Amino acid sequence: MATWRHCRLMLAAAAAAGAALCGPAGLQALARAPSARQPAQARLAAHFRSGTQSAPCDPTASLRPVGPPAVTPGSYMATIRARGYLIAGVDQSTYHFGYLNPLDGQIEGFDIDMLHAVAAAIFGNPDKIRFVSVSDAQRIPAIRSGKVDIVAHTMTITCARLRQVDFSTVYLDAAQRVLVLRNSPAASLHDLRGHKICATSGSTSLAYTRKYFGSARPDSAVPVPYWTDCLVLLQEGKVAAISTDDTILAGLAAQDPETKIIGPPLTSEPYGLASSLHHPDFVRFVNAVLAQMRADGQWAAIYKHWISSRVPPPPPARYRS
Amino acid sequence: MTAGSTVARIPDTGADQPRRLLRLVERGAIAGTTPAKLRLLLIGVLALSLIWGAVAAWTVAAHASATANVLSVSEQLSLDAQQIYRSLSDADATDAAAFLSGGLEPLSLRHRYQADIAQAARRLEAATAAAGNSAAGSRLATLAAELPVYTGLVETARADNRLGLPVGAAYLRQASEVMRARLLPAARDLYAQENAQLAAANNQATGIPYLALTVAAITGFGLLWSQLWLTRRTNRLVNSGLLLATVAGLVMLIWLVSALSIARTHLISARDRGSAPVEALARADIAALQAHADESLTLIDRSGDDSFQQDFLVWQKRLGPGRGTLLTFAASLAQGSPGGSRARAAASGAPAWFAVHRRVRSLDDNGKYTAAVHLAIGSGPADSGGLFGRIDTDLTDAIAADQSAFRTAAVAGQNDLAGLEAGIIVLSVLMAAGCAWGLSRRLAEYR
Numbered sequence: 001m002a003t004w005r006h007c008r009l010m011l012a013a014a015a016a017a018g019a020a021l022c023g024p025a026g027l028q029a030l031a032r033a034p035s036a037r038q039p040a041q042a043r044l045a046a047h048f049r050s051g052t053q054s055a056p057c058d059p060t061a062s063l064r065p066v067g068p069p070a071v072t073p074g075s076y077m078a079t080i081r082a083r084g085y086l087i088a089g090v091d092q093s094t095y096h097f098g099y100l101n102p103l104d105g106q107i108e109g110f111d112i113d114m115l116h117a118v119a120a121a122i123f124g125n126p127d128k129i130r131f132v133s134v135s136d137a138q139r140i141p142a143i144r145s146g147k148v149d150i151v152a153h154t155m156t157i158t159c160a161r162l163r164q165v166d167f168s169t170v171y172l173d174a175a176q177r178v179l180v181l182r183n184s185p186a187a188s189l190h191d192l193r194g195h196k197i198c199a200t201s202g203s204t205s206l207a208y209t210r211k212y213f214g215s216a217r218p219d220s221a222v223p224v225p226y227w228t229d230c231l232v233l234l235q236e237g238k239v240a241a242i243s244t245d246d247t248i249l250a251g252l253a254a255q256d257p258e259t260k261i262i263g264p265p266l267t268s269e270p271y272g273l274a275s276s277l278h279h280p281d282f283v284r285f286v287n288a289v290l291a292q293m294r295a296d297g298q299w300a301a302i303y304k305h306w307i308s309s310r311v312p313p314p315p316p317a318r319y320r321s
Numbered sequence: 322m323t324a325g326s327t328v329a330r331i332p333d334t335g336a337d338q339p340r341r342l343l344r345l346v347e348r349g350a351i352a353g354t355t356p357a358k359l360r361l362l363l364i365g366v367l368a369l370s371l372i373w374g375a376v377a378a379w380t381v382a383a384h385a386s387a388t389a390n391v392l393s394v395s396e397q398l399s400l401d402a403q404q405i406y407r408s409l410s411d412a413d414a415t416d417a418a419a420f421l422s423g424g425l426e427p428l429s430l431r432h433r434y435q436a437d438i439a440q441a442a443r444r445l446e447a448a449t450a451a452a453g454n455s456a457a458g459s460r461l462a463t464l465a466a467e468l469p470v471y472t473g474l475v476e477t478a479r480a481d482n483r484l485g486l487p488v489g490a491a492y493l494r495q496a497s498e499v500m501r502a503r504l505l506p507a508a509r510d511l512y513a514q515e516n517a518q519l520a521a522a523n524n525q526a527t528g529i530p531y532l533a534l535t536v537a538a539i540t541g542f543g544l545l546w547s548q549l550w551l552t553r554r555t556n557r558l559v560n561s562g563l564l565l566a567t568v569a570g571l572v573m574l575i576w577l578v579s580a581l582s583i584a585r586t587h588l589i590s591a592r593d594r595g596s597a598p599v600e601a602l603a604r605a606d607i608a609a610l611q612a613h614a615d616e617s618l619t620l621i622d623r624s625g626d627d628s629f630q631q632d633f634l635v636w637q638k639r640l641g642p643g644r645g646t647l648l649t650f651a652a653s654l655a656q657g658s659p660g661g662s663r664a665r666a667a668a669s670g671a672p673a674w675f676a677v678h679r680r681v682r683s684l685d686d687n688g689k690y691t692a693a694v695h696l697a698i699g700s701g702p703a704d705s706g707g708l709f710g711r712i713d714t715d716l717t718d719a720i721a722a723d724q725s726a727f728r729t730a731a732v733a734g735q736n737d738l739a740g741l742e743a744g745i746i747v748l749s750v751l752m753a754a755g756c757a758w759g760l761s762r763r764l765a766e767y768r
Binding site: 085092093094095099100101102103104105130131133226228229231232252255256 | 494687
């Protein structure tokens with residue numbers, strides 16, 4: 001852990017020079033993962049052919065931006081600017097993505113930096129954000145009730161969710177894998193049949209794990225509110241494994257050197273920033289911000305700061321026709 | 322107790338016989354002669370004297386032991402339970418505030434948490450030793466089993482927080498869950514139980530001794546009747562032996578009644594100016610502590626589901642001030658007691674605290690999180706933490722003052738009964754001797 005923090009400090013101070021030398025195993029594994037994976041689109045296509053979705057839908061295609069980000073009069077962005085701050089639903093427990101840093105009481109991470117970029121585009125000030133911590137299960141209700149403008153919360157874009165909320169273009173590709181204690185003999189999720197596996201309620205990971213083991217073992221998946229709650233259960237020996245996105249698992253592994261990530265990527269989890277179906281202008285605006293970040297290297301800088309010094313190309317933007 | 326019961330056992334076996342004999346004497350069924358009647362009368366008044374003495378001694382012993390029970394057992398257990406409940410609530414609130422301070426927690430909060438846990442453990446051990454295998458056992462067992470679980474989770478959270486790891490917050494959530502779902506309910510039930518026992522012991526110690534008063538009336542009547550009978554038979558106005566017995570019996574009665582009523586007054590004052598306000602004040606203090614913990618937990622949680630804030634509002638409503646609220650009730654019970662003025666100060670300070678709490682919420686709701694945290698945990702006179710601290714100090718001072726008032730009054734009540742039991746034994750022997758002397762002199766005239 002100390003090495004990673006040290007690593008972050010070095011990154012901040014002296015760019016990338018010594019960064020490749022440090023970083024926990026979990027993050028190295030994550031950094032390797034994208035190159036090992038098949039292209040996201042191909043896997044998704046295979047996913048749909050298997051018949052899990054009823055309506056044909058491409059979850060990774062979003063609304064096309066109208067030029068660079070601009071707060072036009074009468075738009076939802078203008079409403080937000082008049083209010084004085086962006087209200088963002090975030091995670092406070094996922095290390096390196098959205099977490100409350102106990103050392104300074106600030107919410108930080110990769111997802112949070114995406115929001116800072118959106119706030120900067122609206123206000124010219126990246127800090128005009130009011131963070132509302134939401135659990136996985138609260139993400140969609142928080143958007144639909146209008147409690148938050150936007151959710152940045154390691155949230156996978158799925159067709160089922162697209163019927164309830166709108167998503168930006170993909171800002172990160174993740175894949176579900178498994179975290180176990182270092183001395184576990186299990187090599188993949190398959191070996192964990194009959195054991196308890198932790199996931200947060202309302203997550204795609206919980207649904208996948210339940211489906212994977214079928215109705216024969218309804219108690220195999222243990223739902224909790226936050227991912228760190230899973231780590232507590234794993235450390236206390238109350239579950240045998242945690243299964244979710246490699247991004248989240250890397251953050252958990254970074255908090256406990258006695259854990260390891262195992263098995264092949266099980267699913268594709270394209271992350272998007274979620275907002276209300278009623279504000280397509282805001283979705284286009286966010287996509288414009290993301291397009292800018294992909295182009296000007298900001299995305300790569302944030303990736304390097306939070307995830308790995310081996311920066312892959314950002315997920316390409318795809319737009320609905 | 323022992324003295325009373327041994328004295329009581331001797332006349333118990335013959336209690337019926339002399340009375341039946343007396344009735345037989347009156348009807349002239351047996352021993353129609355005056356000497357025989359005198360002999361029976363002697364047995365009768367002797368028995369009455371001894372019964373009265375025994376009952377009086379037993380009554381005093383029962384009241385003395387109930388008073389001792391109030392003072393040394395029930396009050397101690399109730400105090401232990403109260404301190405366990407309070408320390409645990411305080412640990413919960415302190416821990417949340419320490420987490421909220423971020424990074425290195427303030428040393429004062431760490432020390433306060435440590436003192437709370439040490440106090441809870443010490444009181445738990447004392448209560449367990451004193452409770453034996455009473456009904457409190459299962460609650461004490463829960464507390465003893467869960468306290469180390471709680472502290473273990475808190476220390477893990479602290480270690481993780483020092484490393485800047487968010488899993489620390491998850492350990493803290495779990496610790497708080499153990500505290501609120503298991504430890505605090507057990508402590509609350511234990512306190513309620515020990516308080517009920519204290520109230521029962523107090524009722525027993527202040528009860529009216531109906532048995533003793535009845536026996537006193539029968540004995541008085543018996544002695545009076547005997548003297549009238551003697552006057553008729555012997556043409557002597559006064560039998561000095563029986564007179565002596567009557568005076569001794571009367572002295573016993575007056576001493577018993579006055580000592581018991583003075584002790585009763587002291588014990589009622591111990592309750593009304595001591596244990597009753599202490600209980601109400603402790604309940605208000607614990608409610609304030611839990612509201613304080615809720616305020617911090619709302620800021621820590623940030624989940625926007627505002628269950629901690631709802632909990633705070635419930636406590637706020639119960640605290641008052643206002644009709645039927647904890648603070649107003651405690652202040653009214655404490656009125657006239659040594660802690661009265663501090664209790665009033667606590668009740669009048671609450672609205673200011675709640676007003677600042679509303680400002681904390683509005684700051685947080687408007688995205689000014691850091692300012693909200695500072696206002697919540699600050700210890701200045703305009704901060705929520707400081708205002709809560711003043712109420713807490715007022716209440717704990719009032720509790721301490723009334724607790725010592727309780728002890729003083731209860732000890733006085735115990736002292737009121739000092740020497741009474743020995744005096745009663747001496748007087749009842751004197752009574753019996755008077756009867757024997759007076760009647761045997763009349764009996765001798767027939768030899």
